[in-house]
Amino acid sequence: MIEHTAPEPARPLRSWIRSSPGTHIWLLIIAVTSIVVVIAPDRVEHVLLHRNSSNIHQLDKYPVRALLSSAFWIENPASLALYAVLFELFHAPVERWLGTLRWLTIVATAHIVATLVSQKVLLMAIQDHRAPRSMTRVVDIGVSYGLAAAVGVLTYRLPGPWKWIYLTGAVAFFAGPLATGGTFTDLGHAIALAVGLLAWPLTRHVVSRET
Numbered sequence: 001m002i003e004h005t006a007p008e009p010a011r012p013l014r015s016w017i018r019s020s021p022g023t024h025i026w027l028l029i030i031a032v033t034s035i036v037v038v039i040a041p042d043r044v045e046h047v048l049l050h051r052n053s054s055n056i057h058q059l060d061k062y063p064v065r066a067l068l069s070s071a072f073w074i075e076n077p078a079s080l081a082l083y084a085v086l087f088e089l090f091h092a093p094v095e096r097w098l099g100t101l102r103w104l105t106i107v108a109t110a111h112i113v114a115t116l117v118s119q120k121v122l123l124m125a126i127q128d129h130r131a132p133r134s135m136t137r138v139v140d141i142g143v144s145y146g147l148a149a150a151v152g153v154l155t156y157r158l159p160g161p162w163k164w165i166y167l168t169g170a171v172a173f174f175a176g177p178l179a180t181g182g183t184f185t186d187l188g189h190a191i192a193l194a195v196g197l198l199a200w201p202l203t204r205h206v207v208s209r210e211t
Contacts, residue, residue: 020092022100026072027087030143034077049075049139054115056123056136071111073141083143090150097157102202103150110149110195115140118188125184140185145192148174152196156203 017024037045051058054070074083095103119140125131151174155167174193177186 016092020095020100022104023087023091023095026091026143027084029072030074030083031080033073034080037073038077049073049141050137053138053140054119055138055140056119056126059116059119067112067115070115070141071143071146074143075139075141086147090147090154093157094150094154098153098203098206102206106153106196106199106202107146107149109199110152110192111145113195114145114148114188114192117191118184121187122184144185145188148189148192149196149199152193153199153203155197156200 037048040048052066052069052073054066058066074080091103091107094106098106122131122135126133126135151170155163155170158166170193174186175190177183178190
C-alpha cells in the first residue's frame, strides 16, 4: 500500500514539494550542477560535461559512475527553467500518484536501459563505419530519458479518450523522429517512453490520498 502525505491547504507550495520529494531533490541537484557549468571556465566546463557523460568511452571505463552522474547534468544551463516546468508537469504528478519508490524505479530503469541500448546501437554504427569514431566521446548527459518514461507512465493516469489522445501525442513526439532517420538520442527517447508504457503493472493497486 502506498500512502501520500495529506495536502496542507494553508501551505500549498510546501505541500506540493513534500508530496513529490524525489522530483524536487533531483531538480535541485540539476540546478546546482547547472550553476557550476555557468561559473566554470570554458575548459573546466568541457571536462565536466565529458566526464559526466554516459557516452561509450565513459561507459566502458566507469559504467556505474557514468550512468549515475549523467542523470544530474544538462548540457545547456539556459534550459533549466524549461526542465523545471517539465518536472512539475510530469515527474511530480507521477511521483505523487505512484509514490517515490515506484516513480524512481520507472525513471531509473528507463534512464539505464535507454542509455545502454542507444549507446550499443551507436557503437555498432561506429564499428560498421556508419558513424565517426569521435562519437565514442560525444556529450550524452541530461534528464530527458527519465522525462520520457514519466510521460509514458502518466498515460495510465488519464481517463477515457484523453488517454488515447495523450498517448498519440507522446508517441509522435518521442518516436516520430525515428521515422525520418533520427539519432541515437531519439532512439533513447523512444526506448524510455516504451519503458514508461511497459510499467503499467506498477500503476495497479495504488492507494492515493490526493485530494
